[in-house]
Amino acid sequence: MSEVSFKVNGSPVSAEVEGRTLLSTYLREDLGLTGTHIGCDTSQCGACVVHVDGRDVKSCTMFVAEVADTEVTTIEGMATPDGSLSALQQAFQDHHGLQCGYCTPGMIMSAAGLLKENPKPNEAEIRHYLEGNICRCTGYHNIIKAVLAASGQDVPETIKA
Numbered sequence: 001m002s003e004v005s006f007k008v009n010g011s012p013v014s015a016e017v018e019g020r021t022l023l024s025t026y027l028r029e030d031l032g033l034t035g036t037h038i039g040c041d042t043s044q045c046g047a048c049v050v051h052v053d054g055r056d057v058k059s060c061t062m063f064v065a066e067v068a069d070t071e072v073t074t075i076e077g078m079a080t081p082d083g084s085l086s087a088l089q090q091a092f093q094d095h096h097g098l099q100c101g102y103c104t105p106g107m108i109m110s111a112a113g114l115l116k117e118n119p120k121p122n123e124a125e126i127r128h129y130l131e132g133n134i135c136r137c138t139g140y141h142n143i144i145k146a147v148l149a150a151s152g153q154d155v156p157e158t159i160k161a
Contacts, residue, residue: 004068008033009077017064024048024059027074035075035105039134046133049106049113050074056113058132075105078112088112088150095155097146099137107133111147120151123159 005014008031017026024041027033027050039047041060048059051073078086085093088108098104107130114121114129121129126147127140135143141159148155 002065004065006067006069007071009073010071015064019063019065021064022060023050023057023062023064023067023072026064027059027072033074033076037102037105039102039106044134045103046106046110046130047103049109049133051109051113054116056110073109075108078108086112088115088146091146091150092143095142095146095149097139097143099135099139099142103133103135103137103139107135107143111143111150114147115151120153121147123148 001016001018003014003016005012007013013031015026015030024036024038027036028038036050036059037047038060039045043058043061046058049056050059052062052067053070078089080086088111092098092104092108097107110130110133114126118125123144126144130143144159145155
């Protein structure tokens with residue numbers, strides 16, 4: 001067991017954890033932040049993406065001990081201070097980028113990382129950046145529309161799936 005301190009969505013956390021405790025498991029089971037989904041547990045699907053010090057990470061590939069002295073942001077931390085949806089979350093809702101919703105938290109967290117790096121990505125850049133996130137419902141075209149809308153760009157009527 002080791003003592004680890006870090007921040008989650010701006011709040012300090014101190015934990016005594018086993019060295020093999022995954023960040024995704026700790027967020028869900030110990031902190032009750034169930035928006036971070038565990039889809040494959042093998043780093044393939046992207047449903048567990050969170051930000052660690054502002055960079056996208058698949059939380060099923062990180063141990064809690066690795067986030068010592070960092071800032072972790074989950075999908076719950078994406079909302080505005082008054083609790084309303086962020087512009088990106090609202091765009092996913094407005095453009096039907098949700099489908100079943102299982103991939104949505106990871107997609108939004110990854111898309112937020114993209115928009116931080118590239119505030120006005122084109123369709124090809126969005127598709128490339130989101131390659132590590134899988135949507136089983138094939139909602140990709142609406143996800144692309146949502147990211148374009150969140151970036152303040154015109155959303156074409158037709159985007160190929």
